[in-house]
Amino acid sequence: MPEDDTIGRIIQRDLDRLPMLPADRWVPRTPLRRGPLQLSRLTSVAAVVLGLVVALGIGQGVRGLRERAAATQSPDAVGSIGASALVPPYLASPDSIVAVSESSRGRPLGAQSDATLQVIDSQTGAIRYTVPADGGAQAVFRAAGSELIVIDWPQAQGLRVDVATTDQRIRFIDARTGSITATLTEPRQRPFIGDWPAIGAAVSPDGKVLALQQLGPAQQTPGGQPDVVTFYNLETRSRTADAVLFTPGCGPGQLGFTDDGRSLFLVCSTTHFFVIDSGTRKAEHTGYLPPQGRFPPRAPGFGGMSVIGSSATVLTRDGQDRFVIRADGSISGMNLGQIFSDALVVPPGAVVRVPRQARAFVGYGPATPGTVVNDARIMDAGSSGGRFSITRSSVGGLLADDRGNLFGADSDGSIWRRGSTTVSDDVTLVPGTPGRLARLLTVMRTNAPTILSRDQAIKFVNAPNIRIDRIDRIETKLNTVGEVMANRSSGPVVMEGVDPAIPVWAIAVRGEMHSIRGFSDLGGRSAIFVIDAQTGEPIAFLASPDEWPASFDALPDRAPAATAPLTSPRLPSVGGSTPIGDISARSACDGKLGSARLVAAFESTAGVVADWVENVAYPDAPHVVSSDWRRLAPSAPAYVCYFDGQFNAPGGPAPGASIPPLLGRALILIDGSGTQLGPSKYGPSESLPLARPGGRF
Amino acid sequence: MSNVFALTPRERRTPRDATSGIAPAGILSTGIDFDAGVRNPRSPRHSLVEVDNAQDWEVLYRNAVPRVYPALLATLRDAELAEDALHEAFAEGLKRPPATRENLPGWLFRVALRRARRRRWGFISLRGQEKRAAADEIGALLDRMEAGRLLALLTERQRALVVAHYYLGLTQAETANLFGVRPGTVSATIAKALTRMRKGATHA
Numbered sequence: 030m031p032e033d034d035t036i037g038r039i040i041q042r043d044l045d046r047l048p049m050l051p052a053d054r055w056v057p058r059t060p061l062r063r064g065p066l067q068l069s070r071l072t073s074v075a076a077v078v079l080g081l082v083v084a085l086g087i088g089q090g091v092r093g094l095r096e097r098a099a100a101t102q103s104p105d106a107v108g109s110i111g112a113s114a115l116v117p118p119y120l121a122s123p124d125s126i127v128a129v130s131e132s133s134r135g136r137p138l139g140a141q142s143d144a145t146l147q148v149i150d151s152q153t154g155a156i157r158y159t160v161p162a163d164g165g166a167q168a169v170f171r172a173a174g175s176e177l178i179v180i181d182w183p184q185a186q187g188l189r190v191d192v193a194t195t196d197q198r199i200r201f202i203d204a205r206t207g208s209i210t211a212t213l214t215e216p217r218q219r220p221f222i223g224d225w226p227a228i229g230a231a232v233s234p235d236g237k238v239l240a241l242q243q244l245g246p247a248q249q250t251p252g253g254q255p256d257v258v259t260f261y262n263l264e265t266r267s268r269t270a271d272a273v274l275f276t277p278g279c280g281p282g283q284l285g286f287t288d289d290g291r292s293l294f295l296v297c298s299t300t301h302f303f304v305i306d307s308g309t310r311k312a313e314h315t316g317y318l319p320p321q322g323r324f325p326p327r328a329p330g331f332g333g334m335s336v337i338g339s340s341a342t343v344l345t346r347d348g349q350d351r352f353v354i355r356a357d358g359s360i361s362g363m364n365l366g367q368i369f370s371d372a373l374v375v376p377p378g379a380v381v382r383v384p385r386q387a388r389a390f391v392g393y394g395p396a397t398p399g400t401v402v403n404d405a406r407i408m409d410a411g412s413s414g415g416r417f418s419i420t421r422s423s424v425g426g427l428l429a430d431d432r433g434n435l436f437g438a439d440s441d442g443s444i445w446r447r448g449s450t451t452v453s454d455d456v457t458l459v460p461g462t463p464g465r466l467a468r469l470l471t472v473m474r475t476n477a478p479t480i481l482s483r484d485q486a487i488k489f490v491n492a493p494n495i496r497i498d499r500i501d502r503i504e505t506k507l508n509t510v511g512e513v514m515a516n517r518s519s520g521p522v523v524m525e526g527v528d529p530a531i532p533v534w535a536i537a538v539r540g541e542m543h544s545i546r547g548f549s550d551l552g553g554r555s556a557i558f559v560i561d562a563q564t565g566e567p568i569a570f571l572a573s574p575d576e577w578p579a580s581f582d583a584l585p586d587r588a589p590a591a592t593a594p595l596t597s598p599r600l601p602s603v604g605g606s607t608p609i610g611d612i613s614a615r616s617a618c619d620g621k622l623g624s625a626r627l628v629a630a631f632e633s634t635a636g637v638v639a640d641w642v643e644n645v646a647y648p649d650a651p652h653v654v655s656s657d658w659r660r661l662a663p664s665a666p667a668y669v670c671y672f673d674g675q676f677n678a679p680g681g682p683a684p685g686a687s688i689p690p691l692l693g694r695a696l697i698l699i700d701g702s703g704t705q706l707g708p709s710k711y712g713p714s715e716s717l718p719l720a721r722p723g724g725r726f
Numbered sequence: 727m728s729n730v731f732a733l734t735p736r737e738r739r740t741p742r743d744a745t746s747g748i749a750p751a752g753i754l755s756t757g758i759d760f761d762a763g764v765r766n767p768r769s770p771r772h773s774l775v776e777v778d779n780a781q782d783w784e785v786l787y788r789n790a791v792p793r794v795y796p797a798l799l800a801t802l803r804d805a806e807l808a809e810d811a812l813h814e815a816f817a818e819g820l821k822r823p824p825a826t827r828e829n830l831p832g833w834l835f836r837v838a839l840r841r842a843r844r845r846r847w848g849f850i851s852l853r854g855q856e857k858r859a860a861a862d863e864i865g866a867l868l869d870r871m872e873a874g875r876l877l878a879l880l881t882e883r884q885r886a887l888v889v890a891h892y893y894l895g896l897t898q899a900e901t902a903n904l905f906g907v908r909p910g911t912v913s914a915t916i917a918k919a920l921t922r923m924r925k926g927a928t929h930a
Contacts, residue, residue, distance in 0.1 A: 036876065036923055037892040043873030044796040044893050050809060055791045056784060056816055 146179055158207030171232045177202040180230060211266050229284030229295060239263050240284050240293055258295060260310055272310045276303060481562055486534035490558045492570035500540040506586040508535050513559050517571060518580040532562035537581040557581055617699050618670030625674030629719035636663030638698055641722040642708055657706045666701040671719050783823060787816050790831045797835050797893050800877055801885045802842055805864045811842035832896050836904045839886055879926040884919040887912055
């Protein structure tokens with residue numbers, strides 16, 4: 030019989046022999062990657078297995094997070110504006126090797142052919158191969174990314190695209206090599222107007238069924254067919270007999286299977302949705318999402334709503350409004366109204382996603398602009414009996430000011446979030462296995478809401494189902510929703526569910542625009558696009574039969590550049606109270622110029638800054654031959670700081686004269702120790718656009 | 727930022743009797759002079775240290791991990807749960823550091839155990855097969871060890887107190903203080919645990 034001390038010795042001896050946790054796992058993992066993407070507008074991101082986040086930006090293709098090259102897109106490039114209607118959603122294979130995007134390179138705006146699906150190595154960014162596709166192709170992965178299924182409508186040479194005479198083609202492609210293994214042609218005509226990159230397509234979790242949304246011709250077409258969802262047997266590569274579900278008037282939508290494969294969700298652009306039994310291929314439930322007073326959910330091609338399948342399925346709308354549909358086996362007995370009533374418990378800004386294994390990832394917590402989120406939770410759907418128990422009292426405003434946020438899940442449970450798309454496109458990738466609260470503590474930050482600049486607003490111009498082919502004239506004014514709607518040429522209107530005080534950019538466009546869905550095309554040549562001034566989300570589209578929308582000219586411009594005073598207390602100034610640029614540079618710049626307001630702060634290196642200041646070609650720029658920055662190591666940190674305020678003219682007042690202060694901007698450069706190094710520049714804000722090193726000086 | 731670092735790793739502190747302060751015989755046998763500062767890689771004891779930032783906290787925490795993790799493994803018999811619990815204790819320390827830096831391993835051990843219980847109750851039904859397999863693996867390893875077999879005879883609560891006392895070197899008073907129970911309860915629980923282990927060893 031062992032004595033007490035012997036037992037103690039045994040415990041000491043044996044426990045010391047237990048395998049030790051590797052040192053790199055002693056503390057919760059820090060963010061896997063974090064950095065600015067510097068895309069003019071981030072439409073979508075995908076986390077892949079090897080940890081790389083692939084991001085797709087409009088007009089700029091696919092970038093990995095490792096890439097830090099600044100975008101050089103010209104803000105007024107018409108091509109980039111048109112591209113917003115042409116770039117389809119990203120697609121990343123589960124096995125991490127490829128991402129797919131449609132290229133619009135070399136494609137005249139408005140043209141309907143020569144689209145190409147690019148299959149890109151997500152680790153290197155190199156194009157592995159391309160898949161020629163006609164019009165707006167759709168693609169899905171099957172069998173853990175080993176097979177790529179591409180759907181398009183090949184056109185006969187010389188045929189007008191808006192003539193619905195083409196048949197649908199489904200090609201099965203070896204995702205690794207790009208070789209086509211099979212082709213299935215179906216007598217399904219191309220939709221009548223425009224191209225359709227955003228139709229729903231999904232492969233069942235067992236890889237056996239392809240559900241494909243197919244849009245009928247426009248409704249006024251004689252003999253037109255309704256929209257349908259067609260099911261294909263992927264083992265026989267044939268259409269499943271009699272497995273067609275009619276979804277009339279659905280329009281471009283999203284399809285998603287639940288993780289258990291039992292249900293299929295289809296959400297239409299009309300807010301109509303279907304819950305489809307995967308076994309019977311029949312709609313178990315249909316209904317409409319609650320009206321929000323805005324446009325219907327945007328098709329995925331616009332980076333809008335996403336459907337995420339799981340055994341407890343969550344349907345999200347990107348933006349402030351999120352809805353949850355529970356499909357955990359009890360949906361047939363549920364009142365859909367109740368579902369949405371439950372869903373409304375989900376607070377604005379909460380992010381809910383159920384990637385797999387019935388896990389719900391819920392991130393929320395108190396947050397105020399510019400502060401670090403100090404509480405974030407990841408919950409497990411199973412922890413509360415399959416329901417999402419969001420404690421209302423503890424819900425703050427996490428991400429409520431960051432409506433562009435998006436959560437995703439990697440195969441290891443990692444969660445990434447996207448910050449504001451309007452300023453820096455910060456993406457933080459954090460490991461997020463349920464319950465590992467600690468891993469979110471120090472990495473989630475919110476950006477303060479910022480109003481888009483005028484140039485940014487022009488980039489954001491878009492509206493659901495509207496394609497801009499050419500722009501002849503474009504002007505913007507900062508207003509509120511209420512002002513724009515009260516000024517409509519056809520009479521004032523109140524948008525239900527939209528706060529009339531929301532700041533918006535009204536963007537008047539004259540050019541060639543088309544409706545890509547509807548009873549008829551647009552009749553006029555001008556329109557006003559109303560977009561959320563903070564997020565760029567479209568709020569309204571006001572077509573005008575005139576050459577120029579007359580109501581636009583009557584609108585005041587609330588942007589500070591205009592002489593009109595700010596009339597709405599809800600309307601922040603352009604640029605917002607938060608500097609644009611890199612968050613990391615703010616602390617280095619802040620307060621370096623007295624009480625002047627820091628409007629932009631960028632992080633750079635001494636080498637880059639030296640090159641910049643020694644090579645600026647602007648006549649009013651300081652001429653520097655050998656910069657002080659050369660004394661520092663090229664990789665030494667440097668911060669480029671812009672301040673707005675009242676500054677005296679350089680050199681001080683002339684003798685005996687009193688020079689009134691200038692209302693203008695200052696550009697100063699700060700090194701890693703906080704010391705200002707030359708040169709600097711003071712002048713009107715027009716002469717000092719906020720830019721990273723390399724721009725105007 | 728405070729830089730009052732006074733880390734003086736000391737050798738493993740041995741358990742002492744709560745009333746007499748004398749370590750149980752047979753354990754105080756390492757022959758290491760405390761004041762000589764002999765560094766034992768698994769020794770987490772430090773002198774009083776002031777910290778007021780996360781970096782300092784991580785330093786303290788890392789010093790304690792080699793001691794606390796085996797204790798958690800032996801108590802929870804689940805490597806993944808132990809790792810998660812450890813991480814959560816780390817996070818707890820970041821948010822609400824312990825009032826005193828004394829007996830940090832004990833504090834981490836107690837917080838981690840509490841978090842592990844919460845997690846296990848909340849998520850056990852959803853734990854996947856592979857996680858279960860990981861738990862089985864550490865269980866099998868413990869079963870091959872004499873200490874593991876003895877500790878397996880105990881309830882988790884008994885294991886926690888025995889490990890705290892005999893492995894972390896906490897006195898019964900310290901253990902009682904940490905776990906928020908009366909010293910008599912600790913004493914009785916450990917006594918009952920020892921009886922059970924002795925019986926188990928005899929049967930074996």
